[in-house]
Amino acid sequence: MSDSLERLYLAVLAARDLDPATSRTARLFQRGPSKMAKKLAEEAIEVVIDAVNGDTDAVVRESADLLYNLTVLWASAGVRPEDVWREMTRREDMLGIAEKLPKSTMKLPKVASPRVAARRPIVALEGRSARKRH
Numbered sequence: 001m002s003d004s005l006e007r008l009y010l011a012v013l014a015a016r017d018l019d020p021a022t023s024r025t026a027r028l029f030q031r032g033p034s035k036m037a038k039k040l041a042e043e044a045i046e047v048v049i050d051a052v053n054g055d056t057d058a059v060v061r062e063s064a065d066l067l068y069n070l071t072v073l074w075a076s077a078g079v080r081p082e083d084v085w086r087e088m089t090r091r092e093d094m095l096g097i098a099e100k101l102p103k104s105t106m107k108l109p110k111v112a113s114p115r116v117a118a119r120r121p122i123v124a125l126e127g128r129s130a131r132k133r134h
């Protein structure tokens, strides 16, 4: 999936300077971050509504629109896909792929040392938000 998003991101960058009359992306850049943010929020709501209605096909379609509008906003904000992948990897290394474990008073594991070959053990979800805030 990250390959698709990276290809889309490059296509969005390439379309930024096209004619807004024929390119939606160029038009979004012309109208600026607030319009991009509005479109992204609209798409997120459309995904939510379709999911609540159980319309799986619509969720797929609207998710593609959501990801498109997200990459446009990334480009406008100077965020690259690899910046996001790096943050996701940092969290995975630190927190592991958390599962909903029974509430426990387990001690929070120390913050991960730099990326290691073995992934960190699964940790309690309730500890994740505390650690993310630090």
Ligand SMILES: N=c1c2ncn([C@@H]3O[C@H](COP(=O)(O)OP(=O)(O)OP(=O)(O)O)[C@@H](O)[C@H]3O)c2ncn1[C@@H]1O[C@H](COP(=O)(O)O)[C@@H](O)[C@H]1O
Residues within 6 Å of the ligand: 008, 011, 012, 015, 018, 022, 023, 024, 025, 026, 039, 042, 064, 065, 068
């Ligand atoms: N991946 C997309 C892509 N996904 C969704 N969309 C557009 O985003 C819209 C999102 O749905 P909406 O219902 O919000 O749009 P709408 O119903 O037309 O309503 P408005 O947004 O006009 O108000 C879709 O109608 C598509 O036109 C996209 N437009 C462009 N791309 C890609 O972006 C690149 C640049 O394309 P251009 O913008 O056409 O130059 C190309 O690689 C394209 O494939």
